[in-house]
Amino acid sequence: MKKKSAYNVAIMGATGAVGEEMLKILEERKFPVAELRLLASARSVGRKYSFKGKTYTVAELKEDSFDGIDIVLASAGGSISKKFAPFAVKAGAVVIDNTSAFRMDAKVPLVIPEINPQDIQKHQGIIANPNCSTIIMLVPVFAIHRKNRVKKAIISTYQAASGAGAKAMKELENQARDILGGKPAKKEIFPHQIAFNLFSHNSSVQASGYNEEEVKMTKETHKILHDDKIKVTATCVRVPVYRAHSESIYLELTRKPDVSDIRKIISRSAGLKLVDDRQNNYFPMPIEASGKDDVLVGRLRTDASDPHGLWLFVAGDQIRKGAALNAVQIAEILCQK
Amino acid sequence: MKKKSAYNVAIMGATGAVGEEMLKILEERKFPVAELRLLASARSVGRKYSFKGKTYTVAELKEDSFDGIDIVLASAGGSISKKFAPFAVKAGAVVIDNTSAFRMDAKVPLVIPEINPQDIQKHQGIIANPNCSTIIMLVPVFAIHRKNRVKKAIISTYQAASGAGAKAMKELENQARDILGGKPAKKEIFPHQIAFNLFSHNSSVQASGYNEEEVKMTKETHKILHDDKIKVTATCVRVPVYRAHSESIYLELTRKPDVSDIRKIISRSAGLKLVDDRQNNYFPMPIEASGKDDVLVGRLRTDASDPHGLWLFVAGDQIRKGAALNAVQIAEILCQK
Numbered sequence: 238m239k240k241k242s243a244y245n246v247a248i249m250g251a252t253g254a255v256g257e258e259m260l261k262i263l264e265e266r267k268f269p270v271a272e273l274r275l276l277a278s279a280r281s282v283g284r285k286y287s288f289k290g291k292t293y294t295v296a297e298l299k300e301d302s303f304d305g306i307d308i309v310l311a312s313a314g315g316s317i318s319k320k321f322a323p324f325a326v327k328a329g330a331v332v333i334d335n336t337s338a339f340r341m342d343a344k345v346p347l348v349i350p351e352i353n354p355q356d357i358q359k360h361q362g363i364i365a366n367p368n369c370s371t372i373i374m375l376v377p378v379f380a381i382h383r384k385n386r387v388k389k390a391i392i393s394t395y396q397a398a399s400g401a402g403a404k405a406m407k408e409l410e411n412q413a414r415d416i417l418g419g420k421p422a423k424k425e426i427f428p429h430q431i432a433f434n435l436f437s438h439n440s441s442v443q444a445s446g447y448n449e450e451e452v453k454m455t456k457e458t459h460k461i462l463h464d465d466k467i468k469v470t471a472t473c474v475r476v477p478v479y480r481a482h483s484e485s486i487y488l489e490l491t492r493k494p495d496v497s498d499i500r501k502i503i504s505r506s507a508g509l510k511l512v513d514d515r516q517n518n519y520f521p522m523p524i525e526a527s528g529k530d531d532v533l534v535g536r537l538r539t540d541a542s543d544p545h546g547l548w549l550f551v552a553g554d555q556i557r558k559g560a561a562l563n564a565v566q567i568a569e570i571l572c573q574k
Numbered sequence: 575m576k577k578k579s580a581y582n583v584a585i586m587g588a589t590g591a592v593g594e595e596m597l598k599i600l601e602e603r604k605f606p607v608a609e610l611r612l613l614a615s616a617r618s619v620g621r622k623y624s625f626k627g628k629t630y631t632v633a634e635l636k637e638d639s640f641d642g643i644d645i646v647l648a649s650a651g652g653s654i655s656k657k658f659a660p661f662a663v664k665a666g667a668v669v670i671d672n673t674s675a676f677r678m679d680a681k682v683p684l685v686i687p688e689i690n691p692q693d694i695q696k697h698q699g700i701i702a703n704p705n706c707s708t709i710i711m712l713v714p715v716f717a718i719h720r721k722n723r724v725k726k727a728i729i730s731t732y733q734a735a736s737g738a739g740a741k742a743m744k745e746l747e748n749q750a751r752d753i754l755g756g757k758p759a760k761k762e763i764f765p766h767q768i769a770f771n772l773f774s775h776n777s778s779v780q781a782s783g784y785n786e787e788e789v790k791m792t793k794e795t796h797k798i799l800h801d802d803k804i805k806v807t808a809t810c811v812r813v814p815v816y817r818a819h820s821e822s823i824y825l826e827l828t829r830k831p832d833v834s835d836i837r838k839i840i841s842r843s844a845g846l847k848l849v850d851d852r853q854n855n856y857f858p859m860p861i862e863a864s865g866k867d868d869v870l871v872g873r874l875r876t877d878a879s880d881p882h883g884l885w886l887f888v889a890g891d892q893i894r895k896g897a898a899l900n901a902v903q904i905a906e907i908l909c910q911k
Contacts, residue, residue: 413750
C-alpha cells in the first residue's frame with residue numbers, strides 16, 4: 238500500500254463485538270485514520286460511536302460504500318464478506334477480513350503478524366485474519382517451533398462465548414441469572430446451555446468427526462506456516478467464560494526441550510506474556526487475558542513419560558488478539574511498507 | 575467379608591457432598607443396611623438425615639465409633655482417614671476410603687469395580703477409591719484398552735467445583751450472583767475466581783511442574799491396571815461447572831482403531847453411555863452427566879494425522895461415579911463374596 242500520512246478506513250460490521258473492538262484499537266494504537274466510515278446492516282444504521290473525540294454515525298453497508306477507502310476491516314460474517322469484499326477491492330481498498338470467507342483461498346494471505354508478516358505484501362486486495370483459536374494457539378507454539386521444530390500439537394480448547402458474538406456473551410449472562418433465580422435457561426444463540434455447563438464447539442461436524450473449528454486449527458496452521466507436515470489435532474469446547482479463549486496444548490518436539498529455555502523464549506517473544514508461577518499456583522486465566530493484547534502462557538513442563546513432550550496452557554482475548562487486534566496489526570504493517 | 579443378610583454401615587464424613595451422596599446411593603441401590611451410623615466432626619453433630627423412611631442423627635466421629643460396624647464408607651478428608659481408619663480396622667470393619675490417604679499404599683487395593691474388582695479381595699482392612707478424575711477417565715479408556723492396548727493417554731480436564739466440596743459449589747454460585755450484581759467475587763475456597771473463569775487445578779504444584787491431581791491420574795492408573803508402562807499425562811483445569819467433570823482424551827493405540835468398533839465397545843461396557851450424535855452436535859455435557867451413574871462418552875474420531883490416534887470426550891458425575899457410587903459399588907462386591 239502506498240505510504241500516506243493517514244488512511245481512509247471503513248469498518249464493515251462496526252456494531253458487532255469485533256467491530257467495536259476494532260474501533261477502540263485503532264484509537265488506542267493511534268492508527269493514522271483520515272476518514273472513518275462505520276458500516277453495518279440496515280437495522281444498525283444511525284447508531285453512534287465516538288472515535289478520537291468525534292462522533293461517527295453508522296451507515297448502511299452497500300456495494301458502493303467503499304469509494305475512496307484505503308483499508309476495510311471486515312467482521313460482519315462470512316456471507317457478508319463474500320458479497321461485499323469484491324466491491325471494496327474494485328474500489329481500490331485492501332480488505333482485512335476477519336471471517337472465514339477467504340482464509341483458505343490460495344490468492345489470499347492468511348496472516349498472524351508475529352509469524353508471517355512477509356505474506357501481507359503478496360495480497361491481491363484481500364488479507365485474511367485467522368480463526369481466533371488458531372491465533373491464540375499459534376503465537377506461542379510458533380515461538381517454540383522456530384527454535385525446536387514441533388512435530389505434532391495436540392490441543393484441547395476452552396473457548397469463550399464471545400466467539401459466537403456479543404449476543405452469545407449476553408446469553409451466558411442471561412442464562413446464569415435465570416438459573417440462579419430458579420428459572421430455566423433460555424437458548425437462542427447456542428444449541429446447548431452455556432451457563433454452568435460446557436459443550437463441544439457449536440460448529441457443524443464433518444464426516445471425519447471433526448467440527449469446523451477443529452479443522453480450521455489444522456488447515457490454517459498449515460497455511461500460515463507454509464508447512465503441511467506439522468501435525469495439528471484439536472478438540473474444541475465452549476466453556477462459560479465471556480471473552481478469552483484458553484487452550485491446553487501438548488507438543489511433540491524434535492529435540493528434548495529444556496523448560497528454562499522455553500520460559501526465556503516465551504518471555505522474549507512479541508505478543509506473549511509468561512504467567513508461570515508454580516509456587517503460587519498462578520497460571521494463565523481467561524479473566525486475566527480479557528482486555529489484554531498478549532497471549533498469556535504457562536504450565537510449562539516436560540512430559541514425565543516422554544522427554545520430547547511439552548505441555549503449555551495459554552489464554553488470550555478472543556476479541557482482541559483472536560480478531561480485532563490481529564486485523565489492526567496487519568493494517569499497521571500494510572501501511573508501513 | 576462374611577456373607578450376611580445385612581451389614582452395619584458407618585459413613586465417615588456424612589455431612590459432606592460425597593457423604594450425603596453415599597447415603598442416597600445406599601438407599602437407591604437397596605444396599606442391605608442393618609445398622610446405619612452417620613459420623614462427622616463435632617460441629618455437625620445433631621444434623622438429621624432420612625434413610626429408608628427413618629431419621630438418623632449425626633454422631634461425633636471418635637476412635638471408638640466403630641464397634642460392631644462391618645463397613646465404613648469414608649470421605650472426611652485425608653488426615654481424618656489417616657487418623658481414624660486404623661481404629662475402624664481394629665474394630666473389625668472394612669474401610670472403603672474415598673480420600674487420597676491410602677491410595678498408593680502397597681497393602682491397600684485401589685479399585686474401580688468395572689476394571690479391577692478382583693483386587694477387592696486382597697484387602698487388609700482398607701480399600702481405596704481412586705481420584706475422581708482418574709475414575710471418570712479410566713472407565714472409558716480401559717474399555718478401549720482391553721481390546722486395543724493404549725500406549726499413551728494425553729488428557730485435558732474440565733473439572734467441576736464439586737471436587738473441592740459443597741462449599742466450593744456454593745462459592746461458584748455466590749460468585750456468579752455477585753458478579754451479575756456488579757459486586758466483586760469473594761474468594762474463600764478456591765485461590766482464584768471460579769465464576770465465568772477457569773484456572774489450573776488448585777492442588778499444589780510439584781518440582782516436575784505437574785500438580786498433585788495430574789500426578790494422581792498417572793500413578794493411580796498404573797496401580798489400578800497393574801501396568802507401569804501405559805503412559806498417562808494430564809493437564810487438570812477447574813471450570814465453572816457444579817458437579818460433573820469433563821475430560822478431553824487423546825489416545826495412542828497399538829492398532830489402528832475403527833470408530834464403529836469403538837462405539838460398540840462403549841455401548842456394551844458397564845458404566846458407560848455413548849453420546850455421540852454428530853448430526854445434531856450432541857455430545858457429553860456436564861449438566862447431562864450430573865446425577866447420572868454412567869460416564870457419558872462421545873466425540874469419537876481418529877486422528878486425521880495419525881491413524882493410531884483416537885479422540886474421545888467424556889463427562890461423569892464427580893460426586894457419584896467419581897466418588898460415592900464407586901465406593902458403594904466396591905461395598906457391594908465386598909459383600910457378595
